[in-house]
Amino acid sequence: MKVTIDGHTVEVEAGTTILQAARQIGGDLVPPAMCYHSKIENTGGKCRVCMVKVTAGSEKDPRPMPKLVPSCVTTVQEGMVIENITNPQVLEARKNVVELLLINHPLDCPVCDQAGECKLQDLSYEHGIVDSELVEDKRVFDMVDIGDKIKLHMNRCILCYRCVYLADQLTPERVHGVMFRGDKAEISTYISKAIDNEMSGNVIDVCPVGALTDKTFRFKSRVWFLKPMNAERDCDKCCGKATAWMFGNEIYRVTSRHTKYGEVEEFICNTCRYDKKFITDWKITGPRDFGQASVINQNNYVQQLKKVVINADKRLL
Amino acid sequence: MGRKIILEHYNVPNLKDYEVYRSVGGYRAVEKALKSMTPDEVVQEVKRSGLRGRGGAGFPTGMKWSFIAKPEGKPRYLLCNADESEPGTFKDRYMMQYNPHFLIDGMICSAYALGCNTAYIYVRGEYKFIIKILEKAILEAKANGWLGKNILGTGYDLEIYVHTGAGAYICGEETALIESIEGKRGNPRIKPPFPAVSGLYGCPTVVNNVESLAVVSWIIQNGGDEYSKIGLGNSTGTKLISASGNIRKPGVYEIELGLSVEEFMYSDEYCGGMQHEGRDLKAVVAGGSSVPILPKELILKTASGENRLMTYESLSDGGFKTGTMLGSGGFIVYDEAACIVRNTWNFSRFYHHESCGQCSPCREGTGWLEKVLHRVEHGTGRWADIDLLVEITKKIEGNTICPFGDAASWPVASAVRHFRHEFEYHVRYPEKIKNREHFASEPMRLFMNEFVK
Numbered sequence: 001m002k003v004t005i006d007g008h009t010v011e012v013e014a015g016t017t018i019l020q021a022a023r024q025i026g027g028d029l030v031p032p033a034m035c036y037h038s039k040i041e042n043t044g045g046k047c048r049v050c051m052v053k054v055t056a057g058s059e060k061d062p063r064p065m066p067k068l069v070p071s072c073v074t075t076v077q078e079g080m081v082i083e084n085i086t087n088p089q090v091l092e093a094r095k096n097v098v099e100l101l102l103i104n105h106p107l108d109c110p111v112c113d114q115a116g117e118c119k120l121q122d123l124s125y126e127h128g129i130v131d132s133e134l135v136e137d138k139r140v141f142d143m144v145d146i147g148d149k150i151k152l153h154m155n156r157c158i159l160c161y162r163c164v165y166l167a168d169q170l171t172p173e174r175v176h177g178v179m180f181r182g183d184k185a186e187i188s189t190y191i192s193k194a195i196d197n198e199m200s201g202n203v204i205d206v207c208p209v210g211a212l213t214d215k216t217f218r219f220k221s222r223v224w225f226l227k228p229m230n231a232e233r234d235c236d237k238c239c240g241k242a243t244a245w246m247f248g249n250e251i252y253r254v255t256s257r258h259t260k261y262g263e264v265e266e267f268i269c270n271t272c273r274y275d276k277k278f279i280t281d282w283k284i285t286g287p288r289d290f291g292q293a294s295v296i297n298q299n300n301y302v303q304q305l306k307k308v309v310i311n312a313d314k315r316l317l
Numbered sequence: 318m319g320r321k322i323i324l325e326h327y328n329v330p331n332l333k334d335y336e337v338y339r340s341v342g343g344y345r346a347v348e349k350a351l352k353s354m355t356p357d358e359v360v361q362e363v364k365r366s367g368l369r370g371r372g373g374a375g376f377p378t379g380m381k382w383s384f385i386a387k388p389e390g391k392p393r394y395l396l397c398n399a400d401e402s403e404p405g406t407f408k409d410r411y412m413m414q415y416n417p418h419f420l421i422d423g424m425i426c427s428a429y430a431l432g433c434n435t436a437y438i439y440v441r442g443e444y445k446f447i448i449k450i451l452e453k454a455i456l457e458a459k460a461n462g463w464l465g466k467n468i469l470g471t472g473y474d475l476e477i478y479v480h481t482g483a484g485a486y487i488c489g490e491e492t493a494l495i496e497s498i499e500g501k502r503g504n505p506r507i508k509p510p511f512p513a514v515s516g517l518y519g520c521p522t523v524v525n526n527v528e529s530l531a532v533v534s535w536i537i538q539n540g541g542d543e544y545s546k547i548g549l550g551n552s553t554g555t556k557l558i559s560a561s562g563n564i565r566k567p568g569v570y571e572i573e574l575g576l577s578v579e580e581f582m583y584s585d586e587y588c589g590g591m592q593h594e595g596r597d598l599k600a601v602v603a604g605g606s607s608v609p610i611l612p613k614e615l616i617l618k619t620a621s622g623e624n625r626l627m628t629y630e631s632l633s634d635g636g637f638k639t640g641t642m643l644g645s646g647g648f649i650v651y652d653e654a655a656c657i658v659r660n661t662w663n664f665s666r667f668y669h670h671e672s673c674g675q676c677s678p679c680r681e682g683t684g685w686l687e688k689v690l691h692r693v694e695h696g697t698g699r700w701a702d703i704d705l706l707v708e709i710t711k712k713i714e715g716n717t718i719c720p721f722g723d724a725a726s727w728p729v730a731s732a733v734r735h736f737r738h739e740f741e742y743h744v745r746y747p748e749k750i751k752n753r754e755h756f757a758s759e760p761m762r763l764f765m766n767e768f769v770k
Contacts (some may be wrong), residue, residue, distance in 0.1 A: 018750065021644055045507040045509070045676070045718060046675055046677070046717050046718070047676070047677050048676050048678055048717070049677075050675050051716065067715050068715065068716065069745070074505050087416050093715075093716055096678070096711070096716070097677055097712075097716060098711035099680055099712065100677055100678050100681040100682050100685070100712055100713075101677050103681050104681055104684070133701075133705055133708075134685065134688075136688045136692075139684075143560070159674060159677070159680065160676065161675075175502050176441070177502070180668060181487075181671070181672065182486070182670060182671070182673070182674045182676045182680060182683065182684065183669075183672070183674065183681060183683075183684040184671040184682070185673075185674030185679050206632070208324065311397070
């Protein structure tokens with residue numbers, strides 16, 4: 001099927017969502033996604049930051065869709081024409097949604113472990129306005145421990161439901177869900193039960209904000225001081241492919257590998273994540289590449305190295 | 318005297334008993350439909366009647382039915398939406414309480430038309446007593462062979478179950494209702510797929526309001542053409558209106574669509590005029606709390622000077638600028654003593670409480686709206702707050718999964734649009750607001766001081 005996004009035409013399979021089609025083109029026109037995660041079933045459609053304008057529904061019926069549509073759950077039609085960053089209405093709506101997401105967000109980035117790899121932070125820098133018009137108090141929750149390794153900081157949660165659906169996917173019965181409603185809704189586990197699963201640590205990785213954090217890493221270091229490395233080990237429970245975040249020879253934390261859209265490539269088990277923190281546990285295969293825009297890669301030696309080599313070559317010639 | 322369809326036999330005592338209902342001609346429609354009509358003929362009859370959904374959106378019922386997918390080997394479901402939670406609407410409760418068999422009658426015809434063998438009535442949690450009435454009626458119908466296996470020897474099976482909600486307004490949204498019946502958290506689903514393709518348990522499902530389903534039995538019995546003769550234009554038939562507020566005779570009224578608003582408000586047959594002598598009409602919410610509020614001059618006459626009628630078209634004449642919607646028929650009247658700001662805050666409080674919290678604009682926006690309105694209403698508002706309210710409604714509207722976001726923002730946007738001076742008064746005279754001196758009448762002020770503060 002042929003679809004056009006911001007003037008770029010791409011051939012995709014039937015059943016592809018607009019977001020996936022945009023990712024096939026790549027670049028700036030990819031809508032941001034906070035709640036959608038391609039590895040977790042049923043996700044998407046909740047955070048509303050990926051809304052795009054469909055200016056022609058399909059070749060057969062070229063009428064525009066009346067409302068903005070969430071690109072992560074809307075499948076493409078033959079001849080669909082979509083506007084994302086070229087449409088001011090879309091950018092306005094995205095800005096509005098980001099502003100609404102931020103009104104109850106504590107904005108405690110200076111003390112938040114997610115800072116630097118936080119989707120909401122990126123979005124608010126990109127779209128948000130600096131001063132909020134909210135003068136009232138924000139909603140406040142108490143911090144909760146989910147098991148002995150995961151900390152739930154509900155104030156920061158944007159209720160993307162990623163962890164809920166992931167827990168549904170991992171566990172046979174429902175142990176993790178949402179309680180209450182409206183802005184009082186909170187992520188919670190079944191009364192006095194934690195997610196008892198070998199893969200439960202992945203909820204930390206799928207969380208787009210700092211609501212779920214790794215207790216073994218809390219307040220240890222800022223992520224941009226660490227060097228992310230591709231690490232491998234033989235694991236009988238998972239794929240054994242992870243990212244080791246290192247400072248010198250020390251491994252500060254282990255996470256799964258993320259794609260450039262912040263999605264987990266392959267889930268890793270809790271043993272790999274929490275217990276293997278010595279350099280001898282892992283085989284380091286090389287540096288992990290993050291996008292140029294990421295704060296984590298700001299001082300990335302690989303890119304600098306490349307630059308140096310090229311400059312050196314030029315000078316040699 | 319308007320024609321009565323739903324309230325035709327309401328003065329018959331004990332109408333909710335099977336024998337009494339049968340003696341006034343009940344279940345004849347089922348007999349007619351099952352014995353002499355094919356399912357398609359029933360759908361055609363409903364299409365001909367021009368019946369539009371009575372739950373609020375006004376989508377043609379017959380058309381909705383014709384969209385239902387009919388895949389092999391999958392059951393189809395009919396759901397009756399009795400989760401009537403819109404503030405100001407109480408027509409379905411009245412109907413189910415006094416004439417439950419009428420609903421079951423209509424549901425059997427509808428289920429037969431759609432080929433459903435299972436139907437659910439989703440009753441809101443607050444209507445606990447209705448469940449007993451409905452279940453008794455279903456048992457009676459079953460004992461007399463109108464439900465169960467092989468109804469009337471035609472080989473058609475149907476079971477109707479009553480399902481209780483747990484008190485969430487959002488479960489009146491059709492996909493949230495489906496989720497709730499499935500035993501999940503009542504969050505609206507993302508459409509498409511629409512319920513007509515993949516609804517309850519992934520099967521094709523039709524969700525209709527109580528009133529739309531009930532009236533089907535009358536349409537079958539008397540013919541769709543007969544029904545379409547009542548009413549005006551595309552708004553055919555009769556509609557139950559729940560009238561409340563500062564009128565002399567609040568209650569449930571059945572009107573022929575096409576009646577003028579003025580007649581409905583002031584004639585003795587219906588509302589009977591204003592409640593208090595000497596207090597003029599100020600505003601009307603014409604279709605339940607979600608629809609835009611209109612001031613006196615716009616509710617009685619449209620912007621172009623025509624008489625406003627109780628039809629889907631006439632009420633929405635002028636768009637959102639000067640019009641409103643028929644909605645679910647919750648007709649709330651305010652007289653001069655009412656404070657629109659307080660009323661808007663009250664509605665907003667309701668939407669804040671009921672937002673499901675699934676998608677961000679509605680979850681955060683409804684809370685914000687309520688906070689700002691609370692501030693304005695309690696005398697601590699700022700001038701910027703009035704424009705801020707409009708800004709917030711624009712941020713929510715159209716960006717949400719279900720129509721809840723729109724429903725939460727329309728009343729606020731329209732209140733600021735038509736009653737800006739009241740909001741400004743609240744900001745300009747905070748001391749008066751704090752002492753509740755802006756209420757025109759003494760008793761109302763005392764009441765507010767004593768109980769609401």
